[in-house]
Amino acid sequence: MRSFTKSNLFWPVLGLVLLLLLNLTKTPDFFSIRVQDGHLYGSLIDILRNSAPTLLIALGMTLVIATRGIDLSVGAVAAISGAVACTYMAGSPDESTAGRAIVAMTMAVAVAVLLGVWNGFLVSVLGIQPIIATLVLMTAGRGLAMLITDGQITTVNNSLFSKVSTGFVLGLPIAILIALAVFAITAVLTRRTALGMLIEAVGINPEASRLAGVRARTITWIVYVFVAFCAGIAGLMIASNTNAADANAAGLFIELDAILAVVIGGTSLAGGRFSLTGTLIGAMFIQTLATTIPTMGIPAETNYLFKAVVVIVVCLLQSPKARAVLAVRRPTPLLTKGSAA
Amino acid sequence: MIQMTAEAAQATRTQPVVEMSGVSVSFPGVKALQSVGLTLRAGEVHALMGENGAGKSTLIKALTGVYSIDEGTIIVGGEPRTFHSPAESQAAGISTVYQEVNLCTNLTVAENMLLGREPRSLGRIDTRAMNRRAGETLARLGLDIDPKSQLGRHPIAIQQLVAIARAVDIDAELLILDEPTSSLDADEVAKLFEVMRTLRAEGVAIVFVSHFLEQVFEISDRMTVLRNGQFVGEYVTAETTQLQLVQAMIGRELETLEKIEQEADEHTVKTQGAPLIEVIDLGRKGSVEAVDLKVFEGEVIGIAGLLGSGRTELARLLFGADTPDHGDMRMRSKVTKLRTPRQAIDHKIAFSSENRRSEGVIEDLSIADNMVLAMQASRGWLRPIPARTKDRLVKKYIEALDIRPANPNALMRNLSGGNQQKVLLARWLITEPELLILDEPTRGIDIGAKAQIQQLVANLAKDGMSVVFISAELEEVLRLSDRLVVMRDRRKIDERANQDVTVSDVLEIIAGEVRNDA
Amino acid sequence: MTTVIAPPESPANSPAPRPSRGFTFPARFLPVIATVVLFFAMFGAGSIRYEGFSSPQTILSVLVDNSFLIVLAVGMTFVILTGGIDLSVGSVVALSAMIAASALRSGWSAPLVVVAVLLTGSVLGLLMGLVIHYFEIQPFIVTLAGMFLARGLCYVISVDSIPIKNETFTSFASGTIEIGDYFITPSVIVALVVLVIAAIVLHMTRFGRTVYAVGGSEQSALLMGLAVARTKIGVYVISGFCSALAGLLYAIYTLSGYSLTAVGMELDAIAAVVIGGTLLTGGSGFVLGSAVGVLVLGLIQSFISFDGTLSSWWTKITIGVLLLVFVLIQRLFTRRTV
Known part of the structure; x- marks a missing residue:
C-alpha cells in the first residue's frame, strides 16, 4: 500500500474513487449494473462508453506529449473522419449494407491517417513548433469537414455503422471494447516494442538521443500519425452515436479534454515519461466529472468551472516550482519500480 | 591563502577595484571553489585561467551575484559587498559579457x-x-x-x-569578458583587443577569460590561475612564459613531470596497410581547420590539447555529429560520408561526448534503458531487444564495469558522475564498435572510477578495438595512447608515436615552444 | 548561419566587418508588408470580380464587423511577442458580454458596468500571469484553465441569452459616424484608439521594449537586469483587459450576452496575429500587422458574402491555408536570421 501511495497513479485514482463515491451519496444504486437482454447497463457502463472517444484520442495524445509535442487538430480530424464515412455511405445506393459501412470506415480512418502524416511532416521535417503546425489543421479542418458534407448534417441509416457506438458484444458496449482494444494495442506497441522507450528518450533529451543514433524524426512522425489514427476512430464513434456527421459540433473541444486527460494521468506537458494507464484514469475522471455534476444538482454547463479547478490543481501538483513554494514536498525515491504501462 | 609574487605585490599602487579573498562556493556534493582569491586593479587586463572545471565561471558568477558564497569576502571599491543578482552587481559598476x-x-x-x-x-x-x-x-x-x-x-x-x-x-568600473573570443576569427579578435586597450587606457579593470594562450599573453597584464576549484597563483604576464602558465594550469612541476614513469607499451600496432579510418583535410569553418589523421586497427590515438584547441570538434566531425564542410573520410579505404551520428553508428563508430549531462544521459530512464539505447536505436523500434538478451547484457556490463547501484531499474539521474559515465561506455560497448571515440571520459569522476575506465580502454585496444582518447589530463593520454596528436588553436600541430614522450614534451608542444612539423 | 550580410571584403583592408549602409530595409517589416500587400491584392481581386466591392465602404464594413477582433488581436499580440499564448480570450469575451448584459439587466449604470467588466478581465489576466511566471507552468495550460474558468462562469451567470436594453449601450450600438458618403461605428473608433495606444506603448515605453526583449531572449533580458517578471505578468493583464474591452464591443455589436458566443474566437485572434506577421516564438511583430491580419480575415468573409455561390466553410479553409503560408514564411525567416 505504501508503494502505491508513492506511485504516480495514486492521486488520479484517489480523485476518481472520490468522485465515484460522491455519486453514491446521491444515487445509492450508482454502482449497480443490471443485465438486460444479455447486455450490461448501469451508470458505470455509461461512463465507460461515453468516455471512449476522449480516451482514444487521449491515448494518442499521450505519445505526442511524451515527445514534447501537442496536437490541437484532433477534434477537426475526428470531424473529418465522421464526415468522410457518412458522406460516402449516404451517397451510395446500398447505404445500409455492412460492406458499405466497412469500406466507409476504412476510408475515413485512411483519410485521418493521411492528415496525421501531414501534421507529422510539418513538425518533424519542417521543424515547425507542434502547437502552430497543428493549429493550421485545427482551423482549416472543420472547413474541410463542411466541404465534404456540403455544410449539411449528413444522416446515415446503416445498422453496422450505428453499432460502433450503441452495439453490444459479449454484453459490453462495442465502443468500450474498441477503446480498450486500442489501449491494449498502444500498450503493446509501446511497451512490447522499443517504441515507448525511444519516444521517452526523444522527449527527455533530444540531443543525447540523436547522438545515440535514435531516428528522432521518424519517431516524432509516427506519433502524429498514430494520434490522427485514434482521432479517426473517435470521429467514427461520435458520428455513429447520432447516425450523422455534424462537421461543426463533432469532436468540439475534444482536443482539450484529451490533453486534460493526459495531464491528469500524470504525464508531464514537458515530455518524457508517460503513463497510458494514467491517461485511461484521466479520461474516466473527466467523464465521471461530467456525470457527477448534474447528479449533484449543479447545472451541467458549469462542468467547465470544475475542469478549470482540476487543471490548476493538477498543474500545481506537477510544477516543481509550485511544490517548492507551497512546500508540498514529496521525497524523490532513489529507486523506482518498473515503468508504468 | 592568497599567494602573490613579490613583483605583483609591488605593482599594486592603488586600491584594487575588486578584491575577493577566501571565497568558497559549494554545490550539492561538489566543492566548486575552495578559498579562492582574485584581485583586480583599475587599468589592467587580468586573465583568469584554468582548464574546464577549474572554477573560472563559478568565480565570476560568485562575484556577479548569480551564486551566493559560503565563505570569504568580496570587497568592491573598498567596501565589503554581497550581491544577490546580476542587476545588483551591475548597479555597483560590474558588467559582464558572457561567452554566448x-x-x-x-x-x-x-x-x-x-x-x-x-x-x-x-x-x-x-x-x-x-x-x-x-x-x-x-x-x-x-x-x-x-x-x-x-x-x-x-x-x-x-x-x-x-x-x-x-x-x-x-560606465562599468569592472568589465568581465567570459571567453569572448571563442567564436571570433583573427581580425575580429584584433578589433576586440583594440577596444580592450582603449578601455584599459580609460582606467577600466578588465577580467579576460580565454583558452587561447597567445591571446592571453598578448593582451593581459596579470593572470590568476585556478585548478580544481583552488587558487594556484597570480602571475605578472610579462614575467611568465607560456610553459610556466601551462604547467600551472595542468598542475605539475617540470621536474616531477619528467620523473613520471611511462607504462611500458606492451601491445604493438600494425601501422601498415589500410587504416581503419583515414581523414584527409577534414575541417569545418569555425571549429577545426584541415586535419589529416589515420587510425589503425587496435590503435589508441591520444589527442592532447587545451580546451578550445579543436579536440572535441574533431571528434564530433569523426562521428558525424557535425558535418564537415571540406575534406574526405575513408573507412577501410572506402570513401565514406557521415552526415548523422546514425550513419557513423552503422559504420561501427561510437562517440562518448564530453557533455555527459546534456549529450549523454537520458536522466529519467533506467540504467538498463540507457545502456541499450544505441543498440536499440540501430535495430529500429520494431525489433526490440529480447528481454533475456537485454537482461544478460545489462547484468554483464553492470558487473564488468562495477556500476553502482547494481540495480538495472535505478534511474540514471540518481547515479554519480562516474557511474553515469560507465553506463554510457556500456551503451557503446554493447554496439561492438570498431572505433570508440572517448571525449573526456574521466572528467569530474572519482579516482577509483577513473582508473577502472583507463584499464578498460587498455583492454579494449588489446582486443583489437581502435580508440580515440581525448583528455585534458596528459598523464592519462600518455599512459593509454600508441600515437599522440597535439592540437592547438583549432589545428593539429603535432603527431608522433608515443615512445619516450613525457608530459613536459607535450606541454612544450602545446605552449608552442617546439616548432615541430606534423 | 549568422553572417547574413557580412560583405565580402578583402581581409587586408578591413579591420572589422562593416554592416551594409545605405538603404537597408529592415527584415522585421517584411512580414507586415507581405500582409498589407495581400490585403490590397485581395481587395483588388474582389473589385475586379464583384460589382460594388471596390467601394471604400467594403473596407469600412470589415472594420465595423471586426472592431472587437482588432482589440482582441492587439492584446494577443502583446502576449505572443513575449513568446506566450492566451487561449482564454474567446471565453473572456463571452464572460464580459454576459457580465455586462446581466449587470445592466439588474439595473447597474452603464459606466459602472464598463468599469466592472474591464476590471474583471484585467484581474483574470493578472491571475494567469502570476501563475505562469511564478509557478513556471506553460502559458498554454494556464490559459486553457482560464478559458474553462471564464466559460464556466458564463454558465453560472445564466444559461440563456440575455438581451441588452440599456440606452447608453443601444445608442452606442446604433450610432454611426459619417465620413463623406461612407460610415463607421463608434466601436471602430474605440478599436483604432486601442491600436494607437498599443503601438505607442510597444514602441515608445520601456515596458514595450522589454516586451520585445523578453520575446527575443528571456535569459538575456534577465541578465541585462530588465524587469522580466513585471513584463511577463503585464502582458497577460493587457490581454485580459483587451479581451474584456472586446467583450464590451461584442456585447454592443450583438446587444446581448450569451454563454455560447465567441467559441473559438481565440483562434481567430491568434490567426490574425500570425497572418499579421508576428512570430509565434516571440520577439518580432507589430500590432499594426495584427490589425491588418484581422482585416484580411474580414475581407475573406466579404468575398464569400459578395460571391454568393461560395460556401461559408471556405472562410475556415482559407484562413487555415493563409496560416500555413505565413507559418512557412516565418520558418524560412527564422532559419535565415538565427
Missing part, C-alpha cells in the same frame, strides 16, 4: 546597448537621442556599427562588441 552573447538579436544595436536605460522625454523613449547616444559610445570605441541596424543581422563578433559597448555605456 546575452543580448536580444531581434532588437536594434542601439536598443540592445541602452535597454533599461533608454533616454526619455515626456515619459516616452526618445529614439533619436537613443541612437545618437549609442552612436557616440560606439564611435568612442572606434566601432563602425549602425546603431539602427538589427543586432541579429550582424556576425557574432560584432554582437560581442555590441555587448561590450553596452557594458561600457553602463
